Amino acid sequence: MKHRTTAGLAAVALASIALTGCASGDDTADGSAAASNGNVCEVTPAAEPSPAPSPSDADVKAVDAIEVSGPVGKEPKVSFKTPLEVSAPTFRVVDEGTGDELKEKDQVTIDYVVVAGKDGSQAASTWKTKEPETFELGDAQYDLLNDQLIGQKVGARLLMASTAMDQSIQVTMVEVAKVAAPKETPTRAEGTEVAPKEGMPAVELADDGQPTVTIPEGFEEPTDLVVQPLIEGDGAEVTKDQTVTVQYAGCLLDGTSFDSSWSRGTPTSFPLNGVIPGWTNGIAGQKVGSQVLLVVPADQGYGDQANGAIPANSTLVFVVDILEAKAA
Numbered sequence: 001m002k003h004r005t006t007a008g009l010a011a012v013a014l015a016s017i018a019l020t021g022c023a024s025g026d027d028t029a030d031g032s033a034a035a036s037n038g039n040v041c042e043v044t045p046a047a048e049p050s051p052a053p054s055p056s057d058a059d060v061k062a063v064d065a066i067e068v069s070g071p072v073g074k075e076p077k078v079s080f081k082t083p084l085e086v087s088a089p090t091f092r093v094v095d096e097g098t099g100d101e102l103k104e105k106d107q108v109t110i111d112y113v114v115v116a117g118k119d120g121s122q123a124a125s126t127w128k129t130k131e132p133e134t135f136e137l138g139d140a141q142y143d144l145l146n147d148q149l150i151g152q153k154v155g156a157r158l159l160m161a162s163t164a165m166d167q168s169i170q171v172t173m174v175e176v177a178k179v180a181a182p183k184e185t186p187t188r189a190e191g192t193e194v195a196p197k198e199g200m201p202a203v204e205l206a207d208d209g210q211p212t213v214t215i216p217e218g219f220e221e222p223t224d225l226v227v228q229p230l231i232e233g234d235g236a237e238v239t240k241d242q243t244v245t246v247q248y249a250g251c252l253l254d255g256t257s258f259d260s261s262w263s264r265g266t267p268t269s270f271p272l273n274g275v276i277p278g279w280t281n282g283i284a285g286q287k288v289g290s291q292v293l294l295v296v297p298a299d300q301g302y303g304d305q306a307n308g309a310i311p312a313n314s315t316l317v318f319v320v321d322i323l324e325a326k327a328a
Contacts, residue, residue, distance in 0.1 A: 038202075039215040039255030041317075043262045052144075053088035063090045063161050068173055072155050075113060075127035078173050084117040085169055089162040091148050097176055099154025102137055105182035108149065109134040110174050117161065117169030131328075132177050140264040145174065154179055185245055187267065189291035189321035191233040196293065200228055203293060203319055210262045211319040213251050221253065221315045226295035227282045230319070233289015238272065238325045240284040245269040245324035251317045258309040267321075271328040276301050278316065288325050294318040 055063075062084055070076040072095055102108055111132045114124040126132050138146055148158055157175045164170045188209030196203075202214040238244060247267050249260040261268045272280050278296030286292055296316040298304070306312045 038217045038219070039253065041213040041215070041249075041251035041255045041257045043210055043212070043249050043257055043260045055086065055088045055090040059086040059088060059090040059161070062086060063092050063159060066092070066159060066161070066171060068094045068157065068159060072157060072175065075111075075125060076157070076173055076175075078113060078115050078159075078171060080120065080171065082118060082120045083169070084161065084171060086117075086161045086163075089144055089160065092159045093152075094157040094159050094173070095155065097153030097156030099176075100179050102149050102152050102154070102176065102179055104138045104146075104150055106137045107134055107180040107183060108137045109177045109179070111177050112172055112174045115171045115173075117171055123170065135269065136182070136266075138266070139268065140266060141268055149174075149176065152176060185267065186289070186323050188247060189231045189233060189289055189323070191231045191287075191289045191291075194229045194232055196228050196230060200226075201293065201295070201317055203230055209247070209321065211249050213249065213317060213319060215251070215253050215255060215317065219253065222295055222297055225278050225281055225297065225300050226293075227286075228293040228295075229286065229290055230293055231289075231291035231321075233287045233322065235288025235290075235322075236325065238284055238286055238288065238322060240272050240280055241328055242325045243269055243271045243328045244283060244322060246283075247321040247323065249319050252310070253315055253317065256309065267323055269324075272325075273328070276316075279318070279320075282318075283320065283322060286322055288322055291319065291321045294320060 063086070066078065066080040068076050068078055109132050111126045112124070113122060113127070115121065116123055135142055137149060144160065144162060148160070152158070154176050157173060160172045160174065162170060162172070199216065199219070201216065201219065204212045204214070206212070245267050247261050249257065249262055251257050272283055276296065278294055278300035281300065282292060282294040282296070294317070296318065298313045298315060301314065301316045302310055302312070304312045310316070
């Protein structure tokens with residue numbers, strides 16, 4: 001994940017986020033003239049992901065040797081000879097489930113433990129935090145798990161050894177706690193349009209709601225967080241302790257698009273207290289159904305640290321459609 005840090009399994013399962021390009025000019029998403037000259041940031045469709053590498057015989061042997069003990073429903077003990085190394089994501093079904101079958105778009109709730117391949121130390125456990133994780137089966141953030149879980153049943157336990165975001169090897173034992181039918185979540189903000197203040201980045205929406213952002217010439221980087229509602233929804237106000245489901249696009253002031261849920265074709269969810277401060281402070285207090293333009297100074301973004309395509313000390317511009325908010 002590029003503009004946020006979450007403490008969830010998505011950080012383990014996520015393989016990549018598309019980085020899209022931009023152009024400087026005056027065409028908007030619907031082909032009309034831009035409100036002003038400047039740097040135009042457009043979201044382009046994500047390239048088809050490369051097939052995941054297949055595990056080697058040595059990978060399979062290493063994962064087969066991992067021992068998992070303890071009953072379903074309780075935190076398991078995961079042990080193996082260290083250091084454990086794999087060259088590609090490698091899976092093993094530890095226990096077949098006996099409950100309802102998992103289908104794409106289902107709301108799946110999982111518990112998991114994460115163990116460091118280097119020394120066998122436990123890095124995370126939802127049993128300890130008492131915070132199981134729920135996601136839509138098929139969400140691109142869980143791309144390593146989706147194909148493995150579809151067709152499994154509630155109660156199934158799945159072992160995964162893979163390379164984490166920091167390039168270390170991690171062993172994850174996932175248990176399917178429950179499943180619920182797909183829910184109908186909007187795909188874009190809907191509500192009353194709000195006229196932005198003069199001089200703000202201009203946002204043009206395609207027919208499906210996908211935004212194109214134009215950074216006007218001479219736009220001055222703000223020293224404080226700028227929160228500009230563009231559409232006001234009629235839902236409840238979001239609080240900082242909730243998990244939000246959003247569509248979003250993120251740009252730099254030079255027009256570089258560095259991250260977008262639109263390019264992945266699906267909304268995404270994260271706890272609002274686990275993202276950059278500009279998101280936490282900018283989204284809290286807005287209503288569900290709203291669209292908000294955020295201009296985030298570096299001290300509420302990544303500060304003096306580079307993050308992927310985001311250089312150090314960067315001001316970030318986001319267009320965020322708030323589709324749902326619920327208890328974290």
